[in-house]
Amino acid sequence: MEIFFQQLANGLTVGSIYALIALGYTMVYGILKLINFAHGDLAVLGAFIGLTVITSLTGAGAAPSHWVVILAFVVAVLVVAIAGVLLELTAYRPLRHAHRLSAVVSALGASMLLENGIMLIWSPQTLTFPEGILPSTNYVIGGVVLNSTQILIVAISFLLMLALYLYVNKTRFGTAIRASAIDQDAARLMGINVNRVIVSVFILGPALGAIGGLFIGIYYRQAVFDMGWIYGLNAFIAAIIGGIGNIPGAMLGGLLLGLFNSLAGGYISSTWQEAITFALLILILLVRPTGILGERVAEKV
Amino acid sequence: MSLLEVKDLKVAYGHIEALKGISLSVEEGEVVAILGANGAGKTTFMRSLSGLLKPRSGTIQYDGHDIGKARADAIVGLGIAQSPEGRRVFGTLTVEENLMLGAYTRSRPEALETRKQVYELFPRLLERKAQMAGTLSGGEQQMLAIGRALMAKPRLLLLDEPSLGLAPIIVKGIFSALRDIRASGVTILVVEQNARMALKLADRGYVLEVGRIVHEDSAKALMASPEVQEAYLGKGH
Numbered sequence: 001m002e003i004f005f006q007q008l009a010n011g012l013t014v015g016s017i018y019a020l021i022a023l024g025y026t027m028v029y030g031i032l033k034l035i036n037f038a039h040g041d042l043a044v045l046g047a048f049i050g051l052t053v054i055t056s057l058t059g060a061g062a063a064p065s066h067w068v069v070i071l072a073f074v075v076a077v078l079v080v081a082i083a084g085v086l087l088e089l090t091a092y093r094p095l096r097h098a099h100r101l102s103a104v105v106s107a108l109g110a111s112m113l114l115e116n117g118i119m120l121i122w123s124p125q126t127l128t129f130p131e132g133i134l135p136s137t138n139y140v141i142g143g144v145v146l147n148s149t150q151i152l153i154v155a156i157s158f159l160l161m162l163a164l165y166l167y168v169n170k171t172r173f174g175t176a177i178r179a180s181a182i183d184q185d186a187a188r189l190m191g192i193n194v195n196r197v198i199v200s201v202f203i204l205g206p207a208l209g210a211i212g213g214l215f216i217g218i219y220y221r222q223a224v225f226d227m228g229w230i231y232g233l234n235a236f237i238a239a240i241i242g243g244i245g246n247i248p249g250a251m252l253g254g255l256l257l258g259l260f261n262s263l264a265g266g267y268i269s270s271t272w273q274e275a276i277t278f279a280l281l282i283l284i285l286l287v288r289p290t291g292i293l294g295e296r297v298a299e300k301v
Numbered sequence: 302m303s304l305l306e307v308k309d310l311k312v313a314y315g316h317i318e319a320l321k322g323i324s325l326s327v328e329e330g331e332v333v334a335i336l337g338a339n340g341a342g343k344t345t346f347m348r349s350l351s352g353l354l355k356p357r358s359g360t361i362q363y364d365g366h367d368i369g370k371a372r373a374d375a376i377v378g379l380g381i382a383q384s385p386e387g388r389r390v391f392g393t394l395t396v397e398e399n400l401m402l403g404a405y406t407r408s409r410p411e412a413l414e415t416r417k418q419v420y421e422l423f424p425r426l427l428e429r430k431a432q433m434a435g436t437l438s439g440g441e442q443q444m445l446a447i448g449r450a451l452m453a454k455p456r457l458l459l460l461d462e463p464s465l466g467l468a469p470i471i472v473k474g475i476f477s478a479l480r481d482i483r484a485s486g487v488t489i490l491v492v493e494q495n496a497r498m499a500l501k502l503a504d505r506g507y508v509l510e511v512g513r514i515v516h517e518d519s520a521k522a523l524m525a526s527p528e529v530q531e532a533y534l535g536k537g538h
């Protein structure tokens with residue numbers, strides 16, 4: 001039972017990170033019907049930028065101060081959001097009316113460009129994150145070790161997701177985002193500037209992704225230039241499990257996948273984790289082809 | 302000066318020219334009908350007026366602005382709203398959210414004021430305000446599409462086939478609401494295959510055939526014209 005709760009805590013942490021990153025996939029898909037394959041790499045960019053801010057403002061051996069950590073998150077979010085907008089303007093917008101395959105190729109190209117860019121700017125090697133970026137006290141509750149870093153990651157992720165949910169569902173611009181995802185021309189007839197909505201999605205998604213990426217670095221205490229591939233894939237699978245295009249679905253899918261991965265890793269075998277992830281994906285798509293919260297896609301296309 | 306003045310408008314989809322030089326005008330306060338068979342180019346024309354399609358050549362003057370190259374969202378701000386063909390309500394948003402989106406270019410107090418009037422015009426929408434628009438009946442969705450367009454407080458209201466796919470009794474209700482809207486001073490340009498209903502409402506009408514205007518007259522004269530009767534008012538219409 002202790003193992004179960006231990007894996008639950010780990011799974012919740014990883015799951016909330018997947019969920020943060022999955023939101024970017026799902027929001028872009030919701031509006032452009034496009035998989036932004038570069039999204040995982042944007043998240044990784046966030047991790048590297050955050051690391052650079054922290055190491056360059058912290059003396060060797062010292063623990064980074066609160067302010068440095070906050071600054072690292074702010075800078076990572078800003079830079080990655082700008083990168084997201086540039087990505088939309090250069091890689092996707094010119095192909096808005098082109099064949100769908102062109103946009104996919106462009107997305108894969110952008111992903112490679114980002115990955116190699118990160119490798120050239122930083123390092124082809126794995127970089128280590130310093131200790132103590134987030135407070136790391138262990139609490140033992142009934143034999144289960146809960147770390148305050150885990151608690152913070154889960155709490156901040158939930159707060160961010162709640163904020164996004166309220167923004168998209170309760171504000172005027174959020175309603176415009178949802179309307180544009182349903183029917184772009186009808187949205188234009190309402191006076192909505194759909195291009196502005198699309199840009200906003202390429203700000204929000206990458207911003208959340210940057211935080212997710214930085215959380216990965218902090219949690220595992222390392223980052224490597226090509227890890228966007230595996231984390232991006234997991235977050236993407238989370239988005240599909242929840243129902244791609246559906247925002248609460250991405251949150252749910254991320255948490256489920258994180259929990260499932262972690263429990264399967266703890267009980268079955270961690271070397272089989274990826275196979276188990278795909279098995280879960282296939283199983284869910286067999287039972288519900290549109291994902292857990294997805295709508296009937298066939299009607300939309 | 303006319304509220305809307307279109308001159309020699311040509312619009313194409315790739316190599317297919319759907320509008321081959323349309324000239325038409327609408328005066329402030331008028332109701333103008335455009336009749337035409339399926340595929341004549343009526344929807345293409347309406348989408349061009351709203352800025353969803355860009356003309357290949359020709360001009361669209363509205364209230365002194367040349368809107369031929371304007372963005373769709375800017376055109377709404379100038380006072381042209383459209384209830385599109387097929388209604389295009391946002392199915393997974395509530396009735397109220399749909400209405401509020403119609404007033405996207407306006408302030409919230411203005412929107413709430415107009416919403417009251419829309420609910421008075423279509424009490425059905427008030428009853429169903431918290432319901433997803435996709436769960437409404439066809440007639441209710443049409444009311445919502447018209448109400449949503451009214452939320453922009455347009456000077457020119459564009460209606461693309463408001464009777465499409467609706468039972469005759471429902472169509473009567475919709476057209477009676479359109480008479481109320483007209484009485485409130487809104488200028489209306491309505492596209493219809495249901496020529497009888499449209500001409501009863503309209504002051505003037507145009508007949509569109511494969512991208513060209515082939516008749517233009519008062520609604521009464523069009524109703525009496527043998528050609529129009531044969532083509533658009535015969536049995537089955």
Ligand SMILES: Nc1ncnc2c1ncn2[C@@H]1O[C@H](COP(=O)(O)OP(=O)(O)O)[C@@H](O)[C@H]1O
Pocket residue numbers: 314317319337338339340341342343344345346
């Ligand atoms: N998206 C499109 N692409 C290519 N051709 C189109 C498109 N939409 C309409 N058309 C063609 O343009 C012509 C006019 O269509 P439309 O404006 O929809 O007519 P109406 O509304 O009068 O039925 C038709 O021949 C139609 O096939």
Ligand SMILES: [Mg+2]
Pocket residue numbers: 343344345386462
């Ligand atoms: Mg049509």
